[in-house]
Amino acid sequence: MFAVNIDRLMGDLATFAAIGADDQGGVTRLAFSQADQSARQLLQERLRAADLGVRVDAIGNVFGRRESRDNALPPVLLGSHLDSVPNGGRFDGPLGVLAALEVVRMLNDARAETRRPIEIVCFVAEESSRFGTGTLGSKAVVGKLTPDMLDTLQDAEGRTLADALRDCALMPGRIAEVRRHPGDYHAYLELHIEQGAVLEYAGMPVGLVTGIAAPTRFRVAYTGRADHSGATPMGLRRDALVAGMPWWPGRSWSSRSDASCWRTGALPAWGRSGCCGSSRGP
Secondary structure (H helix, E strand, O other): OOOOOHHHHHHHHHHHHOOOEOOOOOEOOOOOOHHHHHHHHHHHHHHHHOOOEEEEOOOOOEEEEEOOOOOOOOOEEEEEEOOOOOOEOOOOOHHHHHHHHHHHHHHHHOOOOOOOOEEEEEEOOOOOOOOOOOOHHHHHHOOOOOHHHHHHOEOOOOOEHHHHHHHOOOOHHHHHHHOOOOOOOOEEEOOOOOOOOHHHHHOOOOOOOOOOOOOOOOOOOOOOEOOOOOOOOHHHOEOHHHHHHHHOOOOOOOOOOOOOOOOOOOOOOOOOOOOOOOOOOO
């Protein structure tokens, strides 16, 4: 009979939550930081204790493999990540990794043999807090992390992703070897804490994800010309802020070519705005 050892799972979650714990009650384990390295090292110890074969790829993804009746079959992959945002939650990522470990322990306790192998994965650098873009470990697995990104992605201190990998004794020059291909895995399953309240309000203990948000980041520069806000009608201006206004939700303005008056609420501005707008025309 299969039974989850909830005390063992909660104990694991508490242990990992102590790595990088901050004084605000959260967890700060930025990718490739000392806390992140400590957490991934502890995970490797736990995987070996569960009789799993452990490997770490060139970017730092950690894998633990449980063999099966037919080891030639593509394995089922279970897992998530251990890095965090600043002052992150203790369940965001670790729940998926440690629940996967508990699945394997449960199978071990029952002396169960599976038809195909099971692999646990801890993807590295899932969060974007350090390098401004996330899912770096999984990007490498699907071939979306290009070699030039290793030298162009930088943290707030100017350290590149390649620098961070070398600091952790990883191998930026072998990133291409991390890639896996369709068919290498039979399926992937990740248990994740809900980062919202939909299930809670619905009174449901669990939900099956059928779609996911796909945030995309852009850096856009609008180049205009500075003009006197009191003496230049809108039709004669080349105003950078007006060009960018359609991207500001909830804003309204008049930009008719014959308009001599333009009203807008307060907007944050960086650098020189060049007298972008005025509540009074000439």
